[in-house]
Amino acid sequence: MSTTYQNPVYDYIRSADQQSDQPAHHPLVIVGAGPVGLAAGLDASVQGIPAVIVDDNNTVSVGSRAVCYSKRTLEILDRLGCGKRMLDKGVIWQEGKVFFKDELVTRFNLLPEEGHEQPAFINLQQYYLEEYMVDRTREMDGIDIRWKNRVVGVDNDANTQIVTLTIDTPDGPYKITTDWLIVADGANSSVRSMLGLAMEGKTFEDRFLIADIVMKADFPSERWFSFDPSYHPGQSTLLHSQPDNVWRLDFQLGWDKDPEEEKKPENIIPRVKAMMGEDVEFELEWASVYTFMCRRMAHFRQGRVLFAGDAAHQVSPFGARGANSGVQDTDNLLWKLKLVMDGKAPDALIDSYCAEREYAADENLLNSTRSTDFISPKSKTSLRFRNATLELSRDYHFAQKLVNSGRLSDAAFLSESPLNSADEESFAGKMVPGALMDDAPIQGDHDERWALKVFANRFQLLYFVDNASTLSQTTANQLLALNQGEIAIQPVVVATSGTAPQGIRTVLDSKGLLGRRYDARNGTCYLSRPDQHIAGRWRELDNNKITQALNTATCNG
Amino acid sequence: MSPTSSLNTESNFRRTGQQEFRAYRAGDDFYEALIDAHLGLTDEQSEQLNAKLILLLANHIGDLEVLADALDAARKGV
Numbered sequence: 001m002s003t004t005y006q007n008p009v010y011d012y013i014r015s016a017d018q019q020s021d022q023p024a025h026h027p028l029v030i031v032g033a034g035p036v037g038l039a040a041g042l043d044a045s046v047q048g049i050p051a052v053i054v055d056d057n058n059t060v061s062v063g064s065r066a067v068c069y070s071k072r073t074l075e076i077l078d079r080l081g082c083g084k085r086m087l088d089k090g091v092i093w094q095e096g097k098v099f100f101k102d103e104l105v106t107r108f109n110l111l112p113e114e115g116h117e118q119p120a121f122i123n124l125q126q127y128y129l130e131e132y133m134v135d136r137t138r139e140m141d142g143i144d145i146r147w148k149n150r151v152v153g154v155d156n157d158a159n160t161q162i163v164t165l166t167i168d169t170p171d172g173p174y175k176i177t178t179d180w181l182i183v184a185d186g187a188n189s190s191v192r193s194m195l196g197l198a199m200e201g202k203t204f205e206d207r208f209l210i211a212d213i214v215m216k217a218d219f220p221s222e223r224w225f226s227f228d229p230s231y232h233p234g235q236s237t238l239l240h241s242q243p244d245n246v247w248r249l250d251f252q253l254g255w256d257k258d259p260e261e262e263k264k265p266e267n268i269i270p271r272v273k274a275m276m277g278e279d280v281e282f283e284l285e286w287a288s289v290y291t292f293m294c295r296r297m298a299h300f301r302q303g304r305v306l307f308a309g310d311a312a313h314q315v316s317p318f319g320a321r322g323a324n325s326g327v328q329d330t331d332n333l334l335w336k337l338k339l340v341m342d343g344k345a346p347d348a349l350i351d352s353y354c355a356e357r358e359y360a361a362d363e364n365l366l367n368s369t370r371s372t373d374f375i376s377p378k379s380k381t382s383l384r385f386r387n388a389t390l391e392l393s394r395d396y397h398f399a400q401k402l403v404n405s406g407r408l409s410d411a412a413f414l415s416e417s418p419l420n421s422a423d424e425e426s427f428a429g430k431m432v433p434g435a436l437m438d439d440a441p442i443q444g445d446h447d448e449r450w451a452l453k454v455f456a457n458r459f460q461l462l463y464f465v466d467n468a469s470t471l472s473q474t475t476a477n478q479l480l481a482l483n484q485g486e487i488a489i490q491p492v493v494v495a496t497s498g499t500a501p502q503g504i505r506t507v508l509d510s511k512g513l514l515g516r517r518y519d520a521r522n523g524t525c526y527l528s529r530p531d532q533h534i535a536g537r538w539r540e541l542d543n544n545k546i547t548q549a550l551n552t553a554t555c556n557g
Numbered sequence: 558m559s560p561t562s563s564l565n566t567e568s569n570f571r572r573t574g575q576q577e578f579r580a581y582r583a584g585d586d587f588y589e590a591l592i593d594a595h596l597g598l599t600d601e602q603s604e605q606l607n608a609k610l611i612l613l614l615a616n617h618i619g620d621l622e623v624l625a626d627a628l629d630a631a632r633k634g635v
Contacts, residue, residue: 370585381595381603391634396566402584413578430578
């Protein structure tokens with residue numbers, strides 16, 4: 001049905017592994033070349049881990065599917081070297097409007113402050129995201145994507161700690177073995193089923209119709225959510241723009257509707273006309289009727305098998321917490337895997353992947369379940385409260401804030417993570433241990449313009465000082481000593497002027513925003529993780545404390 | 558509503574002694590607790606719960622001027 005996009009076809013290429021007498025061995029295999037599997041492969045390459053990605057298909061997403069990509073996803077994609085292309089193609093937005101009975105009752109701005117490189121959100125069809133990620137894998141070293149390779153057997157041997165995969169191809173089956181398996185084969189994960197692992201949670205009794213239409217319209221690029229609109233009484237709708245003049249229309253249908261009937265163009269077209277106007281010219285691009293579940297696996301790990309994305313956790317679509325949280329899973333995992341593979345951290349560091357991402361999944365489940373309960377109330381009483389909230393939201397601020405049309409995806413504050421070192425001194429603001437680091441405009445010594453371009457991919461110690469040139473020899477030596485440990489901590493001096501001695505990296509906080517956002521004074525230190533989360537912070541430089549915090553952040557402590 | 562009203566209609570849900578990272582969180586926590594309080598009740602039982610809840614909260618507020626404003630605001634449009 002799609003008219004604006006032609007799916008690429010990737011060649012099945014027979015691998016040398018298929019001729020081998022003994023199963024070939026790989027350090028890392030990833031199942032699934034969707035957004036999460038591809039992010040895992042790209043991050044593996046950044047970390048220097050060779051990765052094999054197997055996918056049962058030979059193209060990208062069929063249909064636009066997940067279209068909202070969050071600031072955090074864009075930051076991760078930027079770290080992986082393909083953020084700009086997404087940004088250039090995507091529709092940037094940050095405002096949402098909520099209507100009740102055709103009247104605007106509230107609006108929200110997801111990024112009300114300046115000084116971040118990435119916008120709050122872009123809308124981009126999933127197929128573009130995947131295509132650009134596949135293109136990026138070709139520019140990176142050590143990523144071997146095998147299309148038309150379907151996993152049909154998994155043996156997760158707890159004794160040998162080797163995972164053996166049986167993979168079916170157009171040339172018949174073959175086997176490979178791997179030290180680590182990342183499972184990112186989606187909500188209906190066949191690997192999860194083969195291992196007999198269950199998802200726990202609930203299904204919602206409601207149906208939604210997605211209709212993507214091609215239409216020339218000059219609505220602003222905002223998220224418009226309508227409760228009980230006159231053209232679709234008693235239900236809700238959502239309107240969102242995508243690139244190529246594609247508009248995402250979402251209609252709540254109710255549980256009693258027949259999905260097969262609702263998918264027929266002759267039934268969709270009247271709904272679209274009712275919403276957009278009788279005279280509007282449009283073409284139907286793609287349609288789907290969906291129900292959804294909010295559930296997750298009890299544990300994201302079984303021995304050497306690690307689950308990520310929808311394979312591990314599923315949420316309702318309100319809040320764009322599906323693909324966005326999956327990409328954050330692999331953001332959390334790959335640096336840990338590298339340290340464990342290199343023998344620099346114990347296996348327990350992989351358990352911290354579960355601790356942190358199960359916590360994040362619970363937050364995503366909580367928020368998306370609450371949104372669903374608000375949008376699709378289950379009882380007469382909850383419908384009564386929902387409608388009372390909407391009525392009051394015409395006039396009152398507190399009710400506007402209670403209106404829940406989706407709490408949109410952002411990074412979890414991992415404030416309870418076992419990898420954090422607790423504050424010993426007081427700090428204002430949100431940059432607590434476990435928080436995702438705030439971006440800010442800077443002047444880097446390699447011409448970087450944004451903080452998150454510098455703060456990435458390795459442990460770093462940010463040392464705040466007014467004038468970097470005034471750094472004493474002792475302090476400089478102390479900072480450089482951090483770089484000499486088995487796990488290096490790269491020192492970065494954050495200053496308003498000057499250059500740090502002895503070639504220590506210097507970042508100029510040109511607008512003073514880093515200092516403000518991190519509540520920094522002269523001598524304030526932050527230990528940051530490769531995934532741009534904060535491990536610990538202090539008011540003065542103390543290498544013993546920093547080394548102890550590094551040990552805690554890598555389970556070596 | 559009278560111009561001297563002290564009925565607070567700004568968002569006011571909060572949790573003491575805990576840093577809140579997201580503005581919507583405390584309100585959503587309350588809303589969920591409110592809906593959950595009704596789980597398993599018949600419609601009549603729910604009405605009874607609501608009536609008791611209003612009386613408890615009204616007594617907690619106590620200030621008759623505030624309560625009069627709240628009654629006016631709630632009555633509007635019904």
